Amino acid sequence: xxxxxxxxxxxxxxxxxxxxxxxxxxxxxxxxxxxxxxxxxxxxxxxxxxxxxxxxxxxxxxxxxxxxxxxxxxxxxxxxxxxxxxxxxxxxxxxxxxxxxxxxxxxxxxxxxxxxxxxxxxxxxxxxxxxxxxxxxxxxxxxxxxxxxxxxxxxxxxxxxxxxxxxxxxxxxxxxxxxxxxxxxxxxxxxxxxxxxxxxxxxxxxxxxxxxxxxxxxxxxxxxxxxxxxxxxxxxxxxxxxxxxxxxxxxxxxxxxxxxxxxxxxxxxxxxxxxxxxxxxxxxxxxxxxx
Amino acid sequence: xxxxxxxxxxxxxxxxxxxxxxxxxxxxxxxxxxxxxxxxxxxxxxxxxxxxxxxxxxxxxxxxxxxxxxxxxxxxxxxxxxxxxxxxxxxxxxxxxxxxxxxxxxxxxxxxxxxxxxxxxxxxxxxxxxxxxxxxxxxxxxxxxxxxxxxxxxx
Numbered sequence: 001x002x003x004x005x006x007x008x009x010x011x012x013x014x015x016x017x018x019x020x021x022x023x024x025x026x027x028x029x030x031x032x033x034x035x036x037x038x039x040x041x042x043x044x045x046x047x048x049x050x051x052x053x054x055x056x057x058x059x060x061x062x063x064x065x066x067x068x069x070x071x072x073x074x075x076x077x078x079x080x081x082x083x084x085x086x087x088x089x090x091x092x093x094x095x096x097x098x099x100x101x102x103x104x105x106x107x108x109x110x111x112x113x114x115x116x117x118x119x120x121x122x123x124x125x126x127x128x129x130x131x132x133x134x135x136x137x138x139x140x141x142x143x144x145x146x147x148x149x150x151x152x153x154x155x156x157x158x159x160x161x162x163x164x165x166x167x168x169x170x171x172x173x174x175x176x177x178x179x180x181x182x183x184x185x186x187x188x189x190x191x192x193x194x195x196x197x198x199x200x201x202x203x204x205x206x207x208x209x210x211x212x213x214x215x216x217x218x219x220x221x222x223x224x225x226x227x228x229x230x231x232x233x234x235x236x237x238x239x240x241x242x243x244x245x246x247x248x249x250x251x252x253x254x255x256x257x258x259x260x261x262x263x264x265x266x267x268x269x270x271x272x273x274x275x276x277x278x279x280x281x282x283x284x285x286x287x288x289x290x291x
Numbered sequence: 292x293x294x295x296x297x298x299x300x301x302x303x304x305x306x307x308x309x310x311x312x313x314x315x316x317x318x319x320x321x322x323x324x325x326x327x328x329x330x331x332x333x334x335x336x337x338x339x340x341x342x343x344x345x346x347x348x349x350x351x352x353x354x355x356x357x358x359x360x361x362x363x364x365x366x367x368x369x370x371x372x373x374x375x376x377x378x379x380x381x382x383x384x385x386x387x388x389x390x391x392x393x394x395x396x397x398x399x400x401x402x403x404x405x406x407x408x409x410x411x412x413x414x415x416x417x418x419x420x421x422x423x424x425x426x427x428x429x430x431x432x433x434x435x436x437x438x439x440x441x442x443x444x445x446x
Contacts (some may be wrong), residue, residue, distance in 0.1 A: 026350045033396035035351030038389060042348040 011050065017069045021049050024070075029124050051127035051146055052076030068150055080122050083148045088117060090155035090238045097162035101174055101265045104190040116151055137161065138263050156207035160259045161192035167249045167286070168195060172212040194284045196263050201283035203241040209248055219279040226271055234271060238264040304349070308335050315359040322363045323370055330374035339379040345385035350427040354384045354401060361405040367414025379416045380404060387423050 011018055025045045026037055037045075055066055056076035064072060091113055098110065112131040118131035127146040133154060136163060141153045165173055168251050173195055176182045180194040195212065202209040204222055242260045251257060267282075274282060312331045319325065326334070338353045350366035358380050362368055368376060387400060395403070403426070404419060 023350050034388065034393065034400075035344070035353070035397060036347045036349040036385065036388065038393070039346050039348050041393075042350075 011053070011064065011069070012102070014064075014069055018049065019045070021069055021073055022046050025124065030178060041280070044128070047146075048124055048126045048128070049073055052080055055079050055149060055278075077122065077126070080126050080148055083152055084117070084120070087148050087152040087155060090152060090159065091117070092159050094155050094162060097159055099162055099165040099168055099173065099191070100170060101165070101177060101191050102185045103135070103189070105135045105187060106191065109133055113151060115198060120148065122148070134188055136188060138190050138192050138266075139259065156255075160256055161190075163256065164251075164260070165192055165195050168210060168212055170198070173174055176212045176284050180281075191285070193263070196260065197267070197282055198284040199245055200238070200241050200264060200267075201285075203244040203248070204237065204245075209245055214283055214285045215286050216280050219283050219285045220276060222283060223276045223279045229272055231268060231272075234268050235265070238267060293395075304352075305335055306353065308338070308352050311356045312359075315356055316364075319359055319363040319373075322368075324359075324363055324368065324373045325370065326374055326377075333374060334378055334381070338381050338399040339417070344382070346371045346387045347385050354381055354397060357383060357385075357401045358404070360366070361401050362408065365405070365409050367408065376416065378421070380408075383420055383423060387427070390424075390427055 022042065022045060025048075026035075026042065029041075029045060030037065031103075053069060053072045053076050055065070056062070056072050056079050059079050060075070062072075094113075095110060097232050098106075109132075112133060116129065116131040121128065121130075126148070128145060129150055135158075137154065137157050139157060141150055141157065145153055173191075176198055177191060177194060181189060182188060185192065198214050199209040201214050201218065201222055202211065204225060205214075205218055207214075207218070225237065239261065242257070242264050245251070245260065247256055251260070270282060271279075294350055295432055306325060309331050312334060334355060338349070338355070342349055355377055358377055362376075362380075384404065388395065388397075392398075403423070407419045407422050408414060408416075412422060
């Protein structure tokens with residue numbers, strides 16, 4: 001994951017330079033019509049300047065102290081432009097890999113990201129996210145990420161989830177989601193998690209993960225597998241199961257593997273405290289025992 | 292919210308404003324209007340207060356210079372109330388800028404203020420204020436009003 005992208009840059013000792021940049025942006029923003037602005041607007045313009053500078057410093061690995069802020073800002077604006085182009089490609093990929101489970105929140109969010117590219121103002125409000133992202137990811141994008149960097153990271157994660165969900169037959173995944181939450185289409189729910197949990201459960205039992213069919217007897221066996229509770233052993237078993245999934249589905253790229261490992265890392269606290277019945281909900285088991 | 296008033300080099304802005312007001316004297320003296328150093332300091336303070344009260348940040352010198360150029364030939368402006376009038380108009384200027392949702396440019400607003408001050412308000416600042424607020428309420432789409440009335444052509 002690109003958590004290293006979240007990095008604040010301290011510009012507190014370069015206030016005058018920052019002010020001159022802001023002054024320049026204000027002139028451009030008002031087209032010279034007004035020499036004053038509401039404080040909120042000026043605040044947003046300043047955040048945008050900071051965002052561009054931080055984006056450049058983070059992507060280039062340079063230090064702010066070696067360069068004039070005006071130069072870093074211009075470089076940052078170029079970086080933001082490149083990130084927009086990259087995000088547009090990611091957006092098309094996200095639409096292409098949409099698993100088509102019929103979630104309203106998912107569809108609305110994809111539409112909203114399309115609007116993002118129409119309304120995003122990289123010149124003055126590069127830090128802004130002018131759209132509403134409703135669909136939750138299994139691993140939410142850090143809120144410290146702003147603007148196109150947030151959208152790019154969101155899409156990157158969404159594509160990973162899409163690709164994973166796309167490994168299974170659509171009707172199997174839809175059946176599974178229906179077991180997990182009959183009204184999943186109307187609810188704001190992440191769809192990757194139940195699919196992943198079920199596949200992981202099957203991998204834990206050395207069963208065919210592609211089937212997405214796990215029964216309550218199987219869940220009971222998983223429950224027994226983790227009893228008596230041992231945190232380290234649980235994690236080791238989960239990692240082993242993720243590896244099994246990666247081999248089964250030929251998932252060799254590191255981003256996907258890391259994402260699945262992280263998703264598995266979320267499970268131990270829930271596995272520890274959940275009852276035997278709770279395991280059925282967690283791994284999305286059907287109530288009937290398989291013949 | 293970031294403390295803009297801390298970010299802004301205030302002393303620098305104040306010096307600029309004092310220099311601009313000093314420059315205004317060169318023109319206004321011809322009409323019998325002069326600002327003393329004390330007036331200038333008072334105007335600078337008033338501008339700062341007006342900005343804070345209207346929740347705005349000034350990135351130039353503010354409206355005084357343009358107000359002086361627009362109003363120095365007004366028959367209603369006298370040396371006695373010259374500085375106070377500028378200060379009051381400055382307060383109205385920033386309030387109206389914010390209340391109108393940024394739809395008036397600086398030049399348009401100063402043109403409107405001069406038109407009201409020299410016209411139907413006959414030098415009454417209270418009336419100028421009232422008429423400005425009426426403009427906001429009776430003409431919510433102030434851009435159209437500006438096009439219809441065309442009161443801003445500077446002579």
